[in-house]
Amino acid sequence: MLARRIIPCLDVRDGRVVKGVRFRDHEDVGDIVDLARRYAQEGADELVFYDIAASARGRTVEPEWVSAVARELDIPFCVAGGIRSVDDARARLFAGADKISVNTPALEDPVIINRLAAEFGSQCVVLGVDSRVIEGAWRVHQYTGDPDKTVVGHRRTLDWIVEAVDRGAGEVVLNCMDQDGVRDGYDIEQLQAARAVCTTPLIASGGAGQKEHFKSVFELAKVDGALAASVFHKGVIEIGQLKAWLGGEGIRVRP
Amino acid sequence: MMIGLIDTGCANLASVRFALERAGLDYRVIATPAEMAGCDRFILPGVGAAGPAMARLREAGWDAALKADRRPLLGICLGMQMLFERSAEGDVECLGLLPGTIEKLPAPEDGVWPQMGWNALEDLDPDEPLLAGVEAGDHVYFVHGFYAPVGPVTAATCVYGRPVSALVRQDHVAGCQFHPERSAVVGARILANFATSSV
Numbered sequence: 287m288l289a290r291r292i293i294p295c296l297d298v299r300d301g302r303v304v305k306g307v308r309f310r311d312h313e314d315v316g317d318i319v320d321l322a323r324r325y326a327q328e329g330a331d332e333l334v335f336y337d338i339a340a341s342a343r344g345r346t347v348e349p350e351w352v353s354a355v356a357r358e359l360d361i362p363f364c365v366a367g368g369i370r371s372v373d374d375a376r377a378r379l380f381a382g383a384d385k386i387s388v389n390t391p392a393l394e395d396p397v398i399i400n401r402l403a404a405e406f407g408s409q410c411v412v413l414g415v416d417s418r419v420i421e422g423a424w425r426v427h428q429y430t431g432d433p434d435k436t437v438v439g440h441r442r443t444l445d446w447i448v449e450a451v452d453r454g455a456g457e458v459v460l461n462c463m464d465q466d467g468v469r470d471g472y473d474i475e476q477l478q479a480a481r482a483v484c485t486t487p488l489i490a491s492g493g494a495g496q497k498e499h500f501k502s503v504f505e506l507a508k509v510d511g512a513l514a515a516s517v518f519h520k521g522v523i524e525i526g527q528l529k530a531w532l533g534g535e536g537i538r539v540r541p
Numbered sequence: 542m543m544i545g546l547i548d549t550g551c552a553n554l555a556s557v558r559f560a561l562e563r564a565g566l567d568y569r570v571i572a573t574p575a576e577m578a579g580c581d582r583f584i585l586p587g588v589g590a591a592g593p594a595m596a597r598l599r600e601a602g603w604d605a606a607l608k609a610d611r612r613p614l615l616g617i618c619l620g621m622q623m624l625f626e627r628s629a630e631g632d633v634e635c636l637g638l639l640p641g642t643i644e645k646l647p648a649p650e651d652g653v654w655p656q657m658g659w660n661a662l663e664d665l666d667p668d669e670p671l672l673a674g675v676e677a678g679d680h681v682y683f684v685h686g687f688y689a690p691v692g693p694v695t696a697a698t699c700v701y702g703r704p705v706s707a708l709v710r711q712d713h714v715a716g717c718q719f720h721p722e723r724s725a726v727v728g729a730r731i732l733a734n735f736a737t738s739s740v
Contacts, residue, residue, distance in 0.1 A: 287649070287700065288658040289680055326725070331659055357559045362682055362723045382555035384684075384723060407589055409657055409684045457657065487657055510658060540659045540680040 289540040290504045290532070291331040291511030292525055293489060294518045296321055297338045298367070301351060304338070305516050315519040322355050322363070325518065328525040330361060331540055334387070334459070334513060336414075337367030349381040356382020366414055370398070372405050379406060387459065389414035390428050393441070396453060403454025408486075413455035417443040417476065418463040424476055427463060443476070444483050451486050458484050459513060461491035469495025469517060477507035489513050497528050504537050542736055544568040545580030547620075549587070549597045557586045557617065560722035564729055566736050574606030582612050582735070587619025591643070591687070592631035594619055604636055613713050614638070615671075615735050621709065621716025622687060630687045638714045639694050646688040649702025655686030656701045660719075662708070662727075666696040670738035671708060671715055671731050679727045681707070681719040688718065713740050 296303045296318065303316050315321070322333055335355065352365055365378045366387035375386045386406075392399050392413060402411045416427040424443035447458055460480050462473035472493045481488055487510040490503045494514035503512050517523045529539045544561065546568045548554055554570060561568045568584075571577065585607075587594055598604055607614065616624045623635045628643035635643070648654035659680040665672050683699065689706035691698055696715075697708040709716045715735070721728035 287652065288656070288660050291658055353555070356555055357562070360560065360563065360723065360725050360729060362720075379553055380555055382553075382559060384556065409655060409686075456655070486653055510653070541678075 289538050292529060293332045293334055293511050293513040294325045294330050295334040295336060295513045295515045297336050299338055305519055318351050319354050319358050323358050326359055326361050329529050330525050332361055333363040335365050349377045352378050352381040352383050364412055372401050375402055379410060385410050385412050387412035387414045393428050399450055399453040399455050408454050408456030411455050412457045412459060413450040414459045415443060416461045416463050444479060447480055448483050451484060457487045459489040459491050462493060465493030471499045472503040474502060474506050477503060477509055481508050497523060497531050501532060501535050501537060543580050545571045545577055545583045547583055547585045548572045549594055554586060557722045560732060564733055574602050583614045585616040585620035587623060589619060590630060591622060591628040592633045595623060595633050595635060607636060611713055613740055616716035618685060618720055621718055624714055624716050625689060628687060639709060639711050641689060641692045643687050643689055646686055647702060652702060657684045660699040662697045662699060664698045669696040669710060670740060671734045672697060673734050674730050675727060681724040681727055683719045685718060
């Protein structure tokens with residue numbers, strides 16, 4: 287069976303990697319290619335590059351850095367942020383990205399998921415979902431890259447996951463916003479609920495702070511991968527040590 | 542040593558090209574069989590669906606050219622699947638360079654379809670030149686929803702609910718179901734082996 291994936295997420299803004307807490311106060315944490323190389327060497331199974339401002343500002347990610355990353359990396363990577371059309375997706379995939387992830391544009395026009403899956407295959411199409419509890423239910427948020435433009439969507443998170451997978455999404459990254467950047471552990475309850483309805487690979491995002499959090503989310507929510515950012519960028523957790531520890535705890539990981 | 546990287550027009554070549562560059566291997570992107578001259582071996586990459594990909598191969602005359610050629614050939618992912626006789630994906634006739642058919646991969650009881658992620662190589666054929674320096678348990682990266690059942694040409698497997706052909710070989714024709722270009726040091730080793738092996 288497949289190894290559980292450890293996935294550092296690099297939030298990109300203006301060609302640099304940044305990280306904020308709960309989507310605010312972004313600080314510069316390094317050069318894109320330098321960090322990508324470091325994480326691949328440490329044993330990351332995959333990387334996600336998320337242009338956090340692209341959706342909110344209505345501009346797209348630059349294929350130049352996608353290509354620079356693709357030349358350097360020998361593991362798969364996904365590019366997210368501002369992909370609004372088949373052409374936007376093609377530019378990133380042909381620059382060397384293995385997958386593209388859509389979030390806000392899919393909420394605005396869900397048919398884009400069908401178009402992307404038909405053109406490139408579901409294996410290339412990742413659905414990003416930013417979710418939090420609103421009025422007693424998990425609901426989807428839009429425009430999370432820019433706090434000035436955040437609007438509340440009313441879609442229920444689980445319904446949206448089912449619809450998107452039905453439209454052809456080949457993987458779901460569920461970012462539990464209430465946990466994002468606070469390192470208090472993944473939202474196991476929400477991820478379990480998502481796991482029960484999601485028939486594609488499911489990636490947990492938001493809340494990783496200690497190595498035990500990774501073990502819990504794999505064991506309890508049975509996700510295929512766990513994504514994290516600040517704990518890796520700040521050196522709180524080293525990926526090689528994390529994977530060795532998880533392996534010792536009986537979680538199947540790539541050595 | 543010059544590798545001809547076959548461009549069918551519907552596969553994304555970027556990651557394979559970059560992997561060959563990282564490995565310091567010379568290659569040339571070739572779009573028609575007329576460009577095969579001067580190449581020592583060939584890679585047939587593939588992303589997408591079997592039907593359209595086979596149609597493009599036939600259009601350019603690759604089916605006849607590859608059948609007639611004896612230089613080492615490596616198919617990757619869909620490129621490997623197209624080496625077989627038929628594929629259940631769209632029920633299309635393939636190149637027929639390897640015996641057997643490509644079937645739909647059933648989802649494992651506790652897993653999803655397609656297989657997407659890192660899986661361990663098992664049952665390695667000790668004589669397989671592409672696997673020199675590669676050991677059982679080494680992980681490689683798979684993305685596929687159809688598969689070659691284990692058969693006489695299987696040279697390594699992985700288990701995804703059932704045994705799946707991970708690497709196949711008959712004479713000068715070989716294929717990887719996984720993506721060596723995205724399989725870290727293990728994949729780089731396999732690509733280097735392809736460039737240097739005697740078959």
